Amino acid sequence: MHVLKGIKNVLMWFEHRLVLRETFWPIVRHPVPRSLRRKVGWMYVLGSTAMTLLFLQVATGIALSMVYVPSAGEAYESLNYLNFQVPLGWLLRAIHNWSATMMLIVVVLHMTQVFLAGAYKYPRELTWMLGVVLFFCTVGMAFTGQVLRWDADSYWGLGVGAAMIGRIPYIGPALVDLMMGGPMVGGETLSRFFALHVYIIPGILFAALGAHLYLVVRKGISEPPEVGNEVDPETYEEEYEKLIADGEGDPFFPGPMARDAFFIGFTLLFVLAIAVVFGPDGPGLSPDPANVAVEPVPDWYFLSLFAVLALSPRSLETYIILIGPIIVVGVLFMLPIFAGRGERHPFRRPVAVLSVVFIFLALSVLTWLGVTEPWSPHMNAWTGDAVPVNIVKRLSPTEMQGAVVLQLKACRNCHALDGIGGKRGPDLTHVGSRLDRPALVRQVVQGGGNMPAYGKQLTGAQITALVDFLHACRPENRPPAVVPTPGDGVEGPGKLSRAGP
Numbered sequence: 001m002h003v004l005k006g007i008k009n010v011l012m013w014f015e016h017r018l019v020l021r022e023t024f025w026p027i028v029r030h031p032v033p034r035s036l037r038r039k040v041g042w043m044y045v046l047g048s049t050a051m052t053l054l055f056l057q058v059a060t061g062i063a064l065s066m067v068y069v070p071s072a073g074e075a076y077e078s079l080n081y082l083n084f085q086v087p088l089g090w091l092l093r094a095i096h097n098w099s100a101t102m103m104l105i106v107v108v109l110h111m112t113q114v115f116l117a118g119a120y121k122y123p124r125e126l127t128w129m130l131g132v133v134l135f136f137c138t139v140g141m142a143f144t145g146q147v148l149r150w151d152a153d154s155y156w157g158l159g160v161g162a163a164m165i166g167r168i169p170y171i172g173p174a175l176v177d178l179m180m181g182g183p184m185v186g187g188e189t190l191s192r193f194f195a196l197h198v199y200i201i202p203g204i205l206f207a208a209l210g211a212h213l214y215l216v217v218r219k220g221i222s223e224p225p226e227v228g229n230e231v232d233p234e235t236y237e238e239e240y241e242k243l244i245a246d247g248e249g250d251p252f253f254p255g256p257m258a259r260d261a262f263f264i265g266f267t268l269l270f271v272l273a274i275a276v277v278f279g280p281d282g283p284g285l286s287p288d289p290a291n292v293a294v295e296p297v298p299d300w301y302f303l304s305l306f307a308v309l310a311l312s313p314r315s316l317e318t319y320i321i322l323i324g325p326i327i328v329v330g331v332l333f334m335l336p337i338f339a340g341r342g343e344r345h346p347f348r349r350p351v352a353v354l355s356v357v358f359i360f361l362a363l364s365v366l367t368w369l370g371v372t373e374p375w376s377p378h379m380n381a382w383t384g385d386a387v388p389v390n391i392v393k394r395l396s397p398t399e400m401q402g403a404v405v406l407q408l409k410a411c412r413n414c415h416a417l418d419g420i421g422g423k424r425g426p427d428l429t430h431v432g433s434r435l436d437r438p439a440l441v442r443q444v445v446q447g448g449g450n451m452p453a454y455g456k457q458l459t460g461a462q463i464t465a466l467v468d469f470l471h472a473c474r475p476e477n478r479p480p481a482v483v484p485t486p487g488d489g490v491e492g493p494g495k496l497s498r499a500g501p
Contacts, residue, residue: 031220031244043117044221044256045263046110051209052264053103056271057141060096061198068148070194072187075150079283094275100145102271104301107138112356115335118344119222122233125336127219130212132332137205139301144197146299150190155287157298158185158193159452160306164321185287185453220244225344233341288457303370304363311369388418391429395472402469405462409454417473425451432474436481440467 015021067086069078082089111131114120120128143161147154162180166172181188220240281299298306312320346353387403395403406412406428412421415428435443444463447453458466471480 043113045260046106046113047216048260049264049267050103050106050110053099053106053267053271054205054209056099056268057096057103058202060092060099063092064096065198070148070190072150072185072190075148075190076283076286079149083280090280091275093280094278095271097281098275098278099271100142101301102267104138104142106267107135111135116346116352116356117222117225118231118349118352120336120340121231121342121344122236122336122340124215124219124222125340127212127215128336129333130208130215132329133208134205134212135332136329137201137208140201141197141205142299142301144193144201147193148190148197149282150287151283152285152287153282153297153299155185155452157302158189159447160298167318167321169322185447222344225346227345227347228343229345230343231341298370300367300371304366307366307370385412385417385420388420388429391417391473394476395469398465399469399472402465402467405458405466406469409458409462409466414451428470428473430474432471432480433478434481435470437467437471439481440470444470 067078067082069075082093147158162176166176168175181192223243309317343349414422414425416422418429419427444466445453445455474480
């Protein structure tokens with residue numbers, strides 16, 4: 001008894017100073033439609049589950065940051081140190097990884113449920129828009145988290161992301177430089193993505209989450225849709241207040257909140273189970289663009305995007321990259337503006353139901369194609385295809401050394417000579433007649449487009465020899481290029497379905 005009385009006194013001491021009951025009690029007791037419990041209450045647990053997974057991400061992320069070193073030279077080793085030397089470090093990384101995956105899945109399901117139930121309609125338009133912001137923040141956390149893994153997959157994913165941003169007219173190159181922290185992927189790049197992943201995106205996410213929860217409490221949780229019950233802005237709020245006041249409302253605590261807590265507990269146990277069984281994700285091979293054993297693949301939630309770019313005609317790539325995201329963002333944000341009233345029940349909204357079916361079916365097929373599609377670079381070119389004799393016979397000793405560098409650094413996986421080799425980048429047979437020596441040096445050292453920067457993987461002598469060889473690659477009796485043709489780089493337009501050396 002004395003112990004319980006002491007605990008009560010401590011709690012009351014804090015209550016008198018923080019006034020927690022007065023602040024939070026109305027929130028946990030705010031009324032929700034009783035029909036949630038009678039009909040589809042379990043469909044309304046996804047939002048709180050996603051929020052809990054976010055808190056789990058923060059907790060495990062803080063613990064990981066105590067060991068992880070956001071440095072290009074040490075990030076890879078610090079992750080291996082977590083996996084193999086820190087007690088239960090592998091489990092911590094696995095929980096962080098799988099909770100992130102589960103959070104993305106739950107957020108998508110929650111948005112789908114809200115869309116099908118028409119819960120984005122009046123007066124909850126802004127609640128939906130903030131939910132869209134939370135969705136894109138979640139995707140941003142997923143991408144930046146993949147980069148922080150700092151293995152071959154993350155290195156090439158970053159390269160493809162930079163290539164996509166670089167196609168934005170006028171400001172593209174400046175944005176790429178801002179994102180990379182310079183002309184090459186390096187320590188500055190990793191530091192910036194660490195800041196994005198740990199500070200900037202979480203800050204936006206928590207601000208949007210706070211506003212989202214505020215609106216959920218102020219505007220209430222939408223009642224399950226009924227056939228024939230249309231949303232009319234003139235009468236809806238009055239009808240909703242009457243619904244939750246005339247014996248048809250339940251306080252959020254303890255009923256619905258207990259249901260949420262049960263599902264959250266089940267989800268956390270499931271995350272722990274798959275973390276123990278499957279372990280952490282990587283890191284895989286080291287982020288070296290000259291590593292010929294690398295077959296980088298993006299994380300599963302980006303496979304559909306890469307499949308779209310792989311299957312699209314090259315002439316449409318830039319339009320898909322630049323216009324596609326604008327259309328998606330615009331549709332999601334403007335949906336409640338143009339469809340904020342009328343029927344909510346899915347049976348009366350066949351277009352909405354068919355849209356969801358089509359989107360999920362398309363994403364599933366594209367993801368499967370992303371997994372099974374052949375790797376775009378010709379990964380055996382560096383060993384199986386020699387430099388054509390008609391090119392070798394006119395090379396000087398230094399240029400011959402450059403040809404050796406071209407072979408050993410896997411350039412032939414993406415570039416062909418006389419049509420033999422990879423098809424990702426342009427054929428290099430006549431590159432010396434298109435680009436002058438300074439342009440070749442910039443392309444090799446800094447990269448660009450789909451081509452990574454090799455400035456930190458090649459010595460000065462290797463760069464000189466390679467540029468000498470490329471400069472000599474031109475038809476006989478044709479003078480070398482003096483001024484590079486605008487937009488014509490060694491990297492070429494290239495397909496963005498895969499990032500290759």
